[in-house]
Amino acid sequence: MRLLPVLPVVTPLITAAVLALLTKLLPRGWSSLIAIASAVATAAAGALLFEGSLQQPIIYWFGNWKPKGHIALGISFAIDPIGAGLATFAAVLTAAALIYASKYFDSVENHFHALILCFLGAMCGFSLTGDMFNLFVFFELMSAAAFALCAYKTEDPGALQGALNFAVTNTIGAYFVLTGLALLYARTGALNMAQMSEALAAHSGGKLVLVAFAFVSCGYLVKAAVVPFHFWLADAHAVAPSPVCVLFSGVMVEMGLYAFTRIYWAIFDRTLHAHIPSLRVLFISIGVATALLGAIMCFSQRNLKRLLAFSTISHVGLMTLGIGLFTAGGLAGAALYTVGHGLVKGGLFLAAGILLHRFSTVDELDLHGRGRTEKWAGFVFFAGALGLAGLPPSGVSAGDDLIHEAAQAVGYHWIRWISFFAGAVTSAAVLRATCRIFFGWGPRRADEPGGAPKTQEARETDRSRQATPAIMTGPAVVLVMAGILLSFTPHLKRVATQSSITFQNPEGYTARVLRANPEPTPPAPVPADNSHLLGIVALVCAAIGAVCYLFSKPFRSTSHWILRPLGVLHTLHSGHVGDYVAFLTFGIAAFGLVCIFCLK
Amino acid sequence: MSYLPYAVAAWLFLIGLYGVISSRNLVHLIICVGVIQSSSYVLLLAVGYRTGAAAPVFVDIPVGTRAVDPVVQALMLTDVVVEVTVVALLLALAIQVHKRHGTLNPDELRKLKG
Amino acid sequence: MTRRIRQRFFLISAAALALCFVWGYADLPPFGHVSSSYANIVNAISVPQRHITDAVTAVNFDVRGFDTLGEEFILFTSVLGVILLMRRTKDEPAGDHEDKAPGRKVPPVSDAVRVTTLLLMAPTILFGWYIVVHGQVTPGGGFQGGVILSSAPLLLYLCGSYPKFRGAAAPRLIEIAEALGAAGYILIGGACVALGGLFLENLLPLGTTGTLTSGGMVPFINLGVGLEVSGGFTLILLVYLEELMEEKE
Numbered sequence: 022m023r024l025l026p027v028l029p030v031v032t033p034l035i036t037a038a039v040l041a042l043l044t045k046l047l048p049r050g051w052s053s054l055i056a057i058a059s060a061v062a063t064a065a066a067g068a069l070l071f072e073g074s075l076q077q078p079i080i081y082w083f084g085n086w087k088p089k090g091h092i093a094l095g096i097s098f099a100i101d102p103i104g105a106g107l108a109t110f111a112a113v114l115t116a117a118a119l120i121y122a123s124k125y126f127d128s129v130e131n132h133f134h135a136l137i138l139c140f141l142g143a144m145c146g147f148s149l150t151g152d153m154f155n156l157f158v159f160f161e162l163m164s165a166a167a168f169a170l171c172a173y174k175t176e177d178p179g180a181l182q183g184a185l186n187f188a189v190t191n192t193i194g195a196y197f198v199l200t201g202l203a204l205l206y207a208r209t210g211a212l213n214m215a216q217m218s219e220a221l222a223a224h225s226g227g228k229l230v231l232v233a234f235a236f237v238s239c240g241y242l243v244k245a246a247v248v249p250f251h252f253w254l255a256d257a258h259a260v261a262p263s264p265v266c267v268l269f270s271g272v273m274v275e276m277g278l279y280a281f282t283r284i285y286w287a288i289f290d291r292t293l294h295a296h297i298p299s300l301r302v303l304f305i306s307i308g309v310a311t312a313l314l315g316a317i318m319c320f321s322q323r324n325l326k327r328l329l330a331f332s333t334i335s336h337v338g339l340m341t342l343g344i345g346l347f348t349a350g351g352l353a354g355a356a357l358y359t360v361g362h363g364l365v366k367g368g369l370f371l372a373a374g375i376l377l378h379r380f381s382t383v384d385e386l387d388l389h390g391r392g393r394t395e396k397w398a399g400f401v402f403f404a405g406a407l408g409l410a411g412l413p414p415s416g417v418s419a420g421d422d423l424i425h426e427a428a429q430a431v432g433y434h435w436i437r438w439i440s441f442f443a444g445a446v447t448s449a450a451v452l453r454a455t456c457r458i459f460f461g462w463g464p465r466r467a468d469e470p471g472g473a474p475k476t477q478e479a480r481e482t483d484r485s486r487q488a489t490p491a492i493m494t495g496p497a498v499v500l501v502m503a504g505i506l507l508s509f510t511p512h513l514k515r516v517a518t519q520s521s522i523t524f525q526n527p528e529g530y531t532a533r534v535l536r537a538n539p540e541p542t543p544p545a546p547v548p549a550d551n552s553h554l555l556g557i558v559a560l561v562c563a564a565i566g567a568v569c570y571l572f573s574k575p576f577r578s579t580s581h582w583i584l585r586p587l588g589v590l591h592t593l594h595s596g597h598v599g600d601y602v603a604f605l606t607f608g609i610a611a612f613g614l615v616c617i618f619c620l621k
Numbered sequence: 622m623s624y625l626p627y628a629v630a631a632w633l634f635l636i637g638l639y640g641v642i643s644s645r646n647l648v649h650l651i652i653c654v655g656v657i658q659s660s661s662y663v664l665l666l667a668v669g670y671r672t673g674a675a676a677p678v679f680v681d682i683p684v685g686t687r688a689v690d691p692v693v694q695a696l697m698l699t700d701v702v703v704e705v706t707v708v709a710l711l712l713a714l715a716i717q718v719h720k721r722h723g724t725l726n727p728d729e730l731r732k733l734k735g
Numbered sequence: 736m737t738r739r740i741r742q743r744f745f746l747i748s749a750a751a752l753a754l755c756f757v758w759g760y761a762d763l764p765p766f767g768h769v770s771s772s773y774a775n776i777v778n779a780i781s782v783p784q785r786h787i788t789d790a791v792t793a794v795n796f797d798v799r800g801f802d803t804l805g806e807e808f809i810l811f812t813s814v815l816g817v818i819l820l821m822r823r824t825k826d827e828p829a830g831d832h833e834d835k836a837p838g839r840k841v842p843p844v845s846d847a848v849r850v851t852t853l854l855l856m857a858p859t860i861l862f863g864w865y866i867v868v869h870g871q872v873t874p875g876g877g878f879q880g881g882v883i884l885s886s887a888p889l890l891l892y893l894c895g896s897y898p899k900f901r902g903a904a905a906p907r908l909i910e911i912a913e914a915l916g917a918a919g920y921i922l923i924g925g926a927c928v929a930l931g932g933l934f935l936e937n938l939l940p941l942g943t944t945g946t947l948t949s950g951g952m953v954p955f956i957n958l959g960v961g962l963e964v965s966g967g968f969t970l971i972l973l974v975y976l977e978e979l980m981e982e983k984e
Contacts, residue, residue, distance in 0.1 A: 023928050023932070023933055023934075024925075024928045024934065027924075027928075027934045031921055031924070031925070031934075034808055034917075034921060035918055035921045035922075037808075037811075038811070038914050038917040038918035038921070039914070039918060041811070041815060041910065041913075041914040041917075042910075042911060042914035042915065042918065044910070045907070081933070081934075082933065083800065083801040083933065083934055083935050083936075084797060084798065084800055084801070084933065084934070084935045084936050084937060085932055085933045085936040086798055089776060092772055092773060092776060093773075094773070094776065094777070094798055095798055095799065096799055096801045096802060132815045132818060132819045133819070135815055136812060136815055136816065136819065139808060139811070139812045139815075142808070143805075143808075146805065152802075154696055154799075154802060155801065155802055155805065158802050158805035158806055158809070159805055161703070161707070161805075161806075161809050162805055162808055162809045162812060164707075165706075165707055165710065165809050165812045165813050165816060166812050166816070168707075168710060168711075168714075168816065169710060169812070169813075169815065169816025169817075169819055169820060172714055172717070172820055173819065175717050175721075175820055175822070176721075177721075178718070178721040178722050181714055181717050181718045181721060181722075182718065182722075182730050184714055185647070185711070185714050185715070185718065188710070188711055188714065189641065189650065189651075189654060189711070192654055192657075192658075192707065192711075193638070193641070193654065193657060196634075196657050196658055196660070196661050199661040199665070199700075200630075200634065200660070200661045200664055203661060203664040203665045203668050203693075204664075204668075204759060204760075204763065206665075206668060206693065206771070207668040207763050207764065207769050208763075210769075210770065210771030210772055210773050210774070211771075211773055212692070212773070227762050228758040228759055228761070228762050229759050229760075229762035229763060231759075232755050232756075232758060232759025232762075233759065235755065236759075592736075593736070595736065596730065597727055597728065597730070597736075598641070598650065598727055599641065599642040599643065599644065599727055599741055600642075600736050600741055602638065602641045602642050602745075603642045603736070603741050603744050603745045603748065606638055606642075606745055606748040606749060606752055607744065607745075607747075607748040609752060609755075610748045610749070610751035610752040610754075610755060611748075611751070613751070613752065613754075613755035614751055614754070614755065617755065617758060623765035623766045623767065623768075624760065624761070624763075624765065624766065625766070626766050627760040627763060627766065628760070630760075631753065631756035631757070631760060634756070635749055635752065635753055635756070638745070638749065638752075639745065639749065642741055642742070642745045643738070643741075643742055643745075667766055668763070668769050669769070669774070670766060670767050670769070671767060671768075671769070672767030672768065673767075676874070677778055677781075677789070677790035677791060678788060678789050678790070678791075678873060678874055679781065679782050679788045679789075679790070680788045680789075680872060680873055680945060684779070684781075684782045684783070685779065688778045688790065689774075690769075690771055690774035691774060691777055691778060691781075691790035691791045691793070691794050692771070692773055692774050692777060692794050692799075693774075694791045694794075695791045695792075695794035695795040695799065696799075696802075698791065698795065698876075698878060698879070699795060699802070699803055699806040699807075699878055700806065702806075702810065702878045702879075702881075702882060702964060703806045703809045703810050703813075705968075706809070706810045706813035706814060706817075706967065706968075706971065707809070707813050709813060709814075709817055709971045709975075710813045710816045710817055710820070712975075713816070713817045713820040713821050713974070713975075714820060716821070716975075717820055717821070728738070
């Protein structure tokens with residue numbers, strides 16, 4: 022126990038340093054193997070930590086700087102199951118992406134592996150830490166690695182522009198976080214989350230706390246790509262290499278939501294608990310807007326990766342709904358949703374990468390009918406659509422169940438229709454793409470103007486191979502099947518709900534961190550019998566919608582006519598970084614004013 | 622004035638944001654991001670100051686003298702050096718953009734519409 | 736959005752944001768009167784418990800050493816990123832690039848500049864190492880000293896032509912130094928665990944206050960960080976000046 026809590030962070034980082042050291046000395050393929058081994062080791066360490074923290078959250082003080090008179094001096098890792106689970110999940114996705122990437126790039130720079138490992142180390146540190154500034158440091162590390170990885174394909178002008186948009190918006194978000202952190206430090210004199218919570222609870226609130234809350238939350242929500250901070254995500258995903266997109270969509274974006282929810286429950290809940298109904302309204306509005314906008318934009322995309330990126334935005338909106346309910350059930354649902362969605366989306370991005378590798382394009386219309394030879398990629402796409410709609414044994418449906426139950430408990434019965442809509446539309450988009458590419462259904466040309474314009478995608482590999490190697494299809498299939506069958510994991514919902522109860526216990530957290538008092542084990546929740554009908558209905562609607570769209574011109578014309586006023590949305594997503602930052606400013610200002618006026 | 626440093630920090634942040642949205646040159650835009658960074662450093666340091674206190678270096682002053690806050694200084698110190706490298710990364714992106722697009726004007730970069 | 740609409744939209748949002756700033760900052764304690772028991776405790780224990788007279792270094796490399804590890808890796812990652820982004824891709828011609836914009840007449844380096852920069856090089860390097868090594872005694876440390884050290888090769892560039900600079904600052908050596916610095920921090924932390932403590936616990940003998948060997952493991956960390964920062968910044972300079980990294984197979 023003296024080294025284990027640190028291993029998920031230290032293993033990838035030291036491997037990255039070693040790879041950079043030995044960069045020209047290693048034979049081809051060795052750096053890939055070493056990187057994969059490191060990711061697997063990290064996943065193992067994360068899993069052990071998850072096991073260990075189920076009974077009692079693990080507290081680890083770096084440098085053995087224990088609290089002195091209830092004032093935290095050193096940096097602590099406060100490891101609970103949700104954090105450890107997220108770290109393990111990040112490592113698993115990284116291992117899959119690295120296995121895929123070992124044959125994917127023809128001449129992989131060793132620096133690629135080092136960067137991905139730094140990215141993984143940062144994500145693990147981010148999920149395990151209990152210190153605000155440490156969270157910021159790992160956030161910056163995650164971002165720096167992400168910017169470089171996003172711009173990997175330097176030959177593609179779009180990649181550079183996408184990476185620039187990504188970098189500028191996220192850096193500005195990070196500096197909002199630091200500003201909020203400075204304000205909190207001035208009020209509380211602490212950087213440790215538990216100590217901040219105690220100090221805030223001792224004084225009364227005041228506008229400073231609200232403004233700091235707004236800044237810190239919005240900074241992390243920029244990473245989470247909720248409306249109106251979401252503009253960078255589609256650009257970044259459209260241009261990053263496919264294995265990197267797996268990590269972006271699967272876990273990096275969800276880290277933003279994790280940070281928000283950790284900060285709220287660990288620091289602000291003791292001050293803002295009475296305002297939870299207003300916060301609920303705020304976050305549910307954000308979630309609904311994100312889910313709907315993402316779904317609508319998703320359906321009108323031609324570029325597969327951009328389509329998947331908008332579907333990520335939509336599903337992040339649904340996760341925000343779960344978190345925004347501020348109950349244990351909602352958080353548990355969001356956690357399961359993250360894992361289920363991440364696995365499925367990872368598989369889908371890898372499959373899109375396979376298509377790009379074989380056919381040098383990810384434009385849906387250009388690929389019309391050409392995918393017939395890629396049976397496995399087609400399978401992954403089809404299974405992915407099932408997963409996105411929330412078909413019952415999938416992780417997404419388990420998350421949905423918990424979220425709907427929690428929503429019902431606090432009176433928001435209509436949330437299930439939002440997730441129905443988002444799931445159906447995103448699934449329909451993927452099904453439409455699957456049928457068009459792999460079966461050759463539907464028209465070859467866009468017969469109506471409108472919708473997203475065609476984008477050029479640079480090749481990620483140099484030679485297209487006759488057959489896709491198994492090392493590329495393997496991870497895609499494994500990921501998507503794991504996502505679809507996630508509900509079969511024993512005790513999944515019970516563990517998730519219990520972990521959420523522990524997570525949402527600020528007094529217990531503070532006592533455990535500052536005074537080493539053990540926390541009581543939360544009670545086992547009563548299992549509810551959910552009707553799984555909604556997921557199946559969503560899938561059926563998605564299938565019908567996709568098929569009608571492909572085969573019926575009147576249906577297409579009607580849908581384009583309905584969506585025509587939404588063409589303004591496409592102009593808003595202009596690719597111009599100034600526009601994005603203007604929306605960011607608007608979002609933070611609005612959030613700040615809402616906090617000041619509604620959370621007095 | 623006892624709130625002037627905070628006002629400076631807020632002004633820097635806002636002017637940096639304005640620079641980013643109205644910029645016509647990517648290098649200028651990235652430097653404006655640097656201005657936003659400076660704003661948070663000014664705030665951090667302002668929060669650490671104690672009137673009439675000494676620097677937190679106890680070589681020639683006895684231990685126990687009232688000193689300013691070393692924690693924020695430490696946070697800011699490492700952050701400044703590190704953010705220079707992040708700005709270097711952004712500038713490398715700008716150089717490559719210029720090489721591939723031939724322009725540094727964000728208004729002319731139109732690859733990612735929709 | 737057109738430029739005009741964007742500016743108007745932004746100005747409205749910025750006004751609202753300015754309100755948030757004003758309300759938030761007005762609630763702060765006045766400048767100079769912020770109190771923090773964390774800071775007071777650190778100031779009080781820095782010398783008795785760690786024999787480090789510079790409290791800022793004590794915070795950076797001991798009390799909050801793990802943060803500094805993360806920051807060091809941000810530097811490492813950004814440098815890797817710059818190298819990755821500026822690599823020569825297959826569709827670009829190889830060969831020496833001229834060290835000036837096309838069509839410009841660059842006057843030769845004057846003797847005055849040459850003499851001054853050469854004279855300054857040794858003091859710069861010495862000063863840089865002085866700052867690195869004295870981090871635990873006076874203000875300084877790996878980060879500041881590393882930046883000063885990395886300006887020495889730049890002086891060489893200013894005084895001579897680019898090839899001399901390239902020859903003196905061998906990229907491979909600097910990459911190795913940089914990676915060693917980064918790995919070194921983690922290895923020191925691991926060594927602390929091997930010695931029976933927690934990660935980055937300061938278990939080495941603390942030495943006499945006010946000397947170069949005070950602080951236990953802090954001098955070693957200082958050296959590692961100095962190596963890493965100077966290596967990283969020199970690499971960035973190299974990459975920028977060369978503008979295309981050669982891909983040596």
